[in-house]
Amino acid sequence: MTKIKAVITNAPDGGVSVKTIDAERSNYKVLLSPIYTGVCGTDRGIVSSSLKFAYNPEGYDYLILGHESICEVLDSKVPEFKAGDLVVPVVRRPGDCVNCRIGRQDNCSDGKKHEAGITGMHGFMQQTFADDPEFLVKVEDKSLKEVGVLTEPLKNVLKAFEVFDTVSKRAVFHGKDSTVLGKNVVVIGTGCEAFLYTMMSRELSFNALMVNRHPLSEKIMKIFGDLGLRFVNYAEEPESQFSAGIDLLIDTSGDPTTVFNFLRKVNYNGVVILFGTNGKAPPGAFTGADIDYIVERNITIAGTVDAAKKHYIQATEYLTKWHALYGEKLENVITEKFPPENTAIFTSRQKDEIKSVIEWK
């Protein structure tokens, strides 16, 4: 038995602490240690007890947190990995439904999958842990030691665009020149996921606009500006910003009223991606005229959660590109690093935060 430090909660009751745990680390295929683990709204929701679907692994009275990570291989007993490799472990682990059977547990049909650090499986906020090679994604570009922690949130974006790609085939979505040049994406929200959706939308040649109902700090505005991203505070900006309509609306807020507000600007054959969740958001009013609007315009609304291993790989490819092009400007998105002991980052969002991470030595 080895003593390891871990960040734990008691799901779904919540709370957070750093604890030293006795762990069995002699019987493994691949032994890992995290370099950075990211903190996101889901972690905070579990800690605050607002995410009632979280639960401890069977036989445990605690849950080790952490699903966003970039890890180093300490030792490997399989040929695919060797000590020193950078890897990102996959969060969702399959059950036996028809989607889980083919590696698409992100589309689990019966809810019997597990999620590291969330539902019934310990997460990655522990000094060392063992994992199965099947669930590890190698990061070939060693310079991603830091921004590689964005692989996990970015993989969600890539799955969402896979969904968009599928559902938008119901009509001709592209323009008369076969491209999406001139098509408008509006991303609701300005957090890390909103940022990544905006980066990806631009990468795919859309006009991309991030919106929020308040101004951003100078620091955040500079980070977005350095990367060439556009932001609008819609509480102040004139409607003319949206006069050409929205072709693809992406929500990371989970707030019905805001979603409905922008949905009413979506163009014919437009697509709405619902990604953000906020279980406590107040109800929004949706009228018969709104349904009429969706029907008459052949609009599609798609909820999307998590992603498959293939999207993790795609995410590392885009991070490799963006890091090569933007370097430090991309690294600035990791706005602060904390030691594991600083559990205060789980109880409130940090000032000027895009992505806060825990640094594991």
Next chain:
Amino acid sequence: MTKIKAVITNAPDGGVSVKTIDAERSNYKVLLSPIYTGVCGTDRGIVSSSLKFAYNPEGYDYLILGHESICEVLDSKVPEFKAGDLVVPVVRRPGDCVNCRIGRQDNCSDGKKHEAGITGMHGFMQQTFADDPEFLVKVEDKSLKEVGVLTEPLKNVLKAFEVFDTVSKRAVFHGKDSTVLGKNVVVIGTGCEAFLYTMMSRELSFNALMVNRHPLSEKIMKIFGDLGLRFVNYAEEPESQFSAGIDLLIDTSGDPTTVFNFLRKVNYNGVVILFGTNGKAPPGAFTGADIDYIVERNITIAGTVDAAKKHYIQATEYLTKWHALYGEKLENVITEKFPPENTAIFTSRQKDEIKSVIEWK
């Protein structure tokens, strides 16, 4: 000039009357005369002035009504059609957008298409009219002289299933045996479109259930029962009816509160088809928890309107099959026939109505 009788309105101001019109009928490719024209909610909406998007053809101060029809060819100057042929004319006529350019004006991207009897083009409720062969669908089965009037409403159903087919590919929708056996479709509503959605769902091997919030008359129950369709009055029936969840929810009511009520029962990877419209329906409340539900379950919601010529053809094929199997039991769905002069049928739904039609001699 020929004098013809026509049923007209003044869009979007509404009203309805039968009028004798001077019409030019010497210069045509195909000359048609309707056998039956169906009356639906859209016609009544135009007459009552609640559908504000309706408008008269350019240069006219009236709009001839009628988009559901089965017609007879009186004369043809093209080889594809000959006198005596049964045809159904296509309702939507293309503009120049990227979808209209390939015959998919049902997915018109800029709203510049026209719709016979609705937006800027005279409809089929007139004794004779000329049309272009490109927009005529031949009905090979001459025994469909009556139920062929269901081609137009059924084509909407076939487009909706095309949409379902496309969007459901985002995950594995079918069961472990490759089929949809045991998958549940709930159709909200009991009008003609709801009836056709239910017929088609069963045809595709789904468990199909029609629901409404009130009981149906004995007459209607008998018609549905003769065809083997299932109905539930959800205002009275226990929740257990829906305990297995809904895999495909189809709404023909346009009522947000009802849609949201059933949406909360939709299974993982489920699909919601929004087809019904009711611009005057009161708002429904949609909460953050509802968005959460859609996101976590990868649910897709698709508005769908109209259909393409290919769906008219498919519709005639299914009607041919159903008519061969059910005969008079299918014909009973046409619950009453009226002369053109009886304009009262435009101002209120008839008692025990599934489909009311106007009979043209």
Next chain:
Amino acid sequence: MTKIKAVITNAPDGGVSVKTIDAERSNYKVLLSPIYTGVCGTDRGIVSSSLKFAYNPEGYDYLILGHESICEVLDSKVPEFKAGDLVVPVVRRPGDCVNCRIGRQDNCSDGKKHEAGITGMHGFMQQTFADDPEFLVKVEDKSLKEVGVLTEPLKNVLKAFEVFDTVSKRAVFHGKDSTVLGKNVVVIGTGCEAFLYTMMSRELSFNALMVNRHPLSEKIMKIFGDLGLRFVNYAEEPESQFSAGIDLLIDTSGDPTTVFNFLRKVNYNGVVILFGTNGKAPPGAFTGADIDYIVERNITIAGTVDAAKKHYIQATEYLTKWHALYGEKLENVITEKFPPENTAIFTSRQKDEIKSVIEWK
């Protein structure tokens, strides 16, 4: 133990005989007895030992033949089936590859599936047999007691059209009016599968033409003619028959020279379905100019074998329709019925044969 009569071979060595076998029939979920079993080229290939991939079930020195059948349920211990039900058993049984796992053993990725009457699993040419409800397709229309035996060959056609549907999405295949009206299908061959491909092509609104390099007997011509199908003896007919080119070419012959001959008439974005197999067919010559033709025209060639349970269900739906419309004219396709003892039908194609079947009392 029960004594049952069965038609057996010794795969892959071949031969055929009728034998009485001691069989365990007390422990079953569903007990079945065939009404008719069809005989096809695969059966004859096994018997003549030309299909080297056939093999006996593990532990047996013989293989019971038969994969085309319509059966009656003798007894059932599961609620989905009851005595007297008509069923068609699925031929392929899954292994554990990524396609088998989701009920698509027709697309088996590793060859480890089994096929009743062909590879490692006893077939349906035995007086009684037990099966799992998961692999039984119910035939609701009791009037299909006879033509229901076409379900199995027709299911192959439906899978092939699924393949066509998928691959043809690489470009706009349909015409400017959204339909395939005026698009030409040429089906090479005049056997039962060719017949079913032609029926289905017409059902989907194609111009369908069956071709062979010899004339057909009057009897066969009458059967096809009664069903309104078109045939051309291309050894005699002028090229003008194909002057508009071929949009969808379907081969049931397996003969390279014939396939290449027609392939050179395929239109831009055309699709070629390879379905027929003839391992002994002599080589055809394919030149650089032929590859050039395929490249420059964006042509797709797709091999397709077997089908999934969903296609069996679709097949019963089309047979129900066609039987309702054509009645005896469809039944005539079953050109002769034999007792099990007449094993001569396995060694040569019968005169004027479309489909020969064995009748089981």
Next chain:
Amino acid sequence: MTKIKAVITNAPDGGVSVKTIDAERSNYKVLLSPIYTGVCGTDRGIVSSSLKFAYNPEGYDYLILGHESICEVLDSKVPEFKAGDLVVPVVRRPGDCVNCRIGRQDNCSDGKKHEAGITGMHGFMQQTFADDPEFLVKVEDKSLKEVGVLTEPLKNVLKAFEVFDTVSKRAVFHGKDSTVLGKNVVVIGTGCEAFLYTMMSRELSFNALMVNRHPLSEKIMKIFGDLGLRFVNYAEEPESQFSAGIDLLIDTSGDPTTVFNFLRKVNYNGVVILFGTNGKAPPGAFTGADIDYIVERNITIAGTVDAAKKHYIQATEYLTKWHALYGEKLENVITEKFPPENTAIFTSRQKDEIKSVIEWK
């Protein structure tokens, strides 16, 4: 009138010369000047008169060559472009078929499209030329002044992968973990297109292998090696190289015998992309057993030519990434630069050539 230098041929008779032409350059939307124009097999085929489909523009007795290029904007009268912008002009220009109508002239259904420098439209090997903004793709990354000339050949690869993506959906192509890790791509050929197919295959996580039937020079081996690409001389290498089978076979040779040789190693559900053309290649023999192999394994073979504007944009994105990662190692793929006057490069492939380009001052 302006005097400009141009490289011309007389299609389809062939020949090549540099000529000074009087050209009208006062009436334009965007005025361009090429920086580099690439020379490929198509140019050489036109010059040698082996490509009989090439023809001069209407009213001209010559054809200006050149379809691969990277150009500079000299002047622009539209806001989308300004002097100094880098652009790649699109080669194919639309006719009025159903694919051309939506910007997919690469899938032209009737052959009535035009191709710059090939069929009925002057190409880009001229000192200045005017073009329409609709057909210009902006290259944002100014460091691509040189390798941007690979945009045109790379766009073909991206269309081919779009085709692969569509046709491979007919079954589950990916592995049990949702990825293509461990899936093998074999690219036949070692020219520029083969090189780009191999780069892209690796980018998409395939095992990628380039093959040819002769050894490569040390210089070429070093260029491929520096980029981490794998090559096998299959005339010498043991069969074990292909023992795991081929999941995606890509041909750039156009040689039937070679294609058939590798086709017989393709796995279940495998895909074959035919891209290379060699109208003079001798016939290969294809037997009944080969057709059987394609059928039983559900193999798909897809010819693919050209690409849409969207693929040009994707190509610039991948070149941006690869150039950022590999720098000079990528630039080395442009193996030699020639002045326009050196027309010898049109009559034979250069020693150690991957891509030869003409440098325009």
